[in-house]
Amino acid sequence: MKKTSEIIARVINELFGSDTSVELTRPEPQFGDFATNIALKLAKDIGKSPREIAEKISEKMQGNNDFKKIEVAGPGFINISLTDQALVELTQYKPVASNQALSYVIEYSCPNAFKELHTGHLYQTILGDVMARLIESTGASVHRTSFGGDIGLHVAKCLYGMVQNLGGELPQKLDDISKAPMERAYWISQCYVAGSQAYENEFAAKNQIELYNQTVYKIHDSNEHGTPIAEIYWTTRQWSFDYFEAFYSILHVDNMRYIPESSTAELGLSLVKDGLEKGIFKESDGAVVFEGDLQKKLHTRVFITSKGLPTYETKDIGVIFTEKQDYNFDKRLLITGNEQSEYMKVVFAAADALSPGLESAMHHVTNGTVRFGDGKKMSSRLGNVSRAIDVVNFVKDRIRDIGSQADIIDDVALGAIKFEFLRHRVGNDIAFDIEESVSIHGSSGPYLQYAHARACSILEKSKYSENPEFIMSGSLEESERSLVRKLGEYNEALDKSVNELMPHHICTYLYELAQEFNRFYEKSRIIDSDREILRIQIVIMYRDTLARGLNMLGIVAPEKM
């Protein structure tokens, strides 16, 4: 594709002396393999009719070995058909690792300690993992981080609930709780709910919880481990971290470094106080604020409260600089829900004021919220529907019902969940219909996994499947050509996903690819056909492309299912 666009650019330069980059699109197959509207774009500058320009360009392109046919269509589109040989070459193209020297930080998932992961975390963890894979594919070194609260009111509420549950500040009683990370997390979350309710309803509890809030800060300040309440705090905090690890491993996403808020508050606080002296921050009603700017569409936000406590803003400043110190990132990608979009603009602007240039190195991607397509059905079957683990288990059960082989149920269930989340454009809300997501028909993870398994099964039956070289003699038949053409588009879909940080392009592509294969398969006999050698080569390319795409999405491509 790049090669073709360069050829056209050169031709334009020779004809009209202007330097332009030529963008090619993939038109309907009947119009050719590539198309460009460059003539229409040039018409104004050159002062000739688009059609005339297109004719000249196409004339000059004739005779190139890669092109079978070049036509001018409509108002001045140039439609290009490649030779079969050139089409096959496109499938061989490998993208170059262009970001080898760059250091990336990508922060996502970000659950609070002492809480369970909900559906939003599930989505974001999957999305962030794929974003990281996409960036890794360009050769950059990627550091995955997750940032969350291990201090604050929610922790105090939880501590209160735990103490009630244990019958006092009795850390030794924690031994009676399950050893399993998921069950421990469940217990902690139950305590949080109880503590939360007590906070709302009981005056004495509210006072005690506010005391605990102070206590937790003190525990950190003095690194206190001796008191019973400190012991409960440190132990269950670790349980929380263990639970995160356990959950990420269920999802088969790479481990990330969890940066707790307690470790960034101090750094953030000192940076903001420095900034206050430099006039970056201002005092207002006893609080330290970053003043908004109507032009830049920033609103004013508090960084240090009038009581001297750091807000989330300051902790976020802390984590930015922690990551800068530890990884010296060139780019920092942050993924959060889109409700934080305005908030984060302010934090980024403040960070940039503290260290000029930082803002341009940071990029905030916001994801939509996960809604439930059929709320009624969900809640009756699942109870608490917002828990991530319930969604995972539900999908596993459904996949099991369908009758998949036991050893790949987890892979298929995860494939279903991941694909369902990833096929949507990032930023849009996701209507998660759980029944639909486990569907094995249509645009789904299991459909693609099945497609892969089927290709593997065909290859197993042919004696030519070990042949690594693509040998082409003669020309491609129509159904072969359509599939080869589609195979060549993988790299374009990947590039698009990387450049836009939009994984759904790969999803769309893989589904189209599988459909194209199924059409080919209906029409063309493979095994025992006189074109078996050629067709097997195409199936190999197909299987590999499918596997590469699925792996990029963090989905296992099974050989059997």
Place this chain on the structure above:
RNA sequence: GCACCCGUAGCUCAGUGGAUUAGAGUAGCUGGCUUCGAACCAGUUGGUCGCAAGUUCGAAUCUUGCCGGGUGUACCA
């Protein structure tokens, strides 16, 4: 009030740094398995791309104004 995001077929979504005849899945209807895995394929029904104006040879896509939905708007995280 102001700011940001969204509005495409009954439902779920692609397509939105302009382009040839708006596409998929799903639901409905029809046809195709003694044949390489039918978890499939083919055909069909279904759309004034929220509304209106503007820019252009050309707008789902860009601009403006409305309508509708969501979110955010200083001491919670």
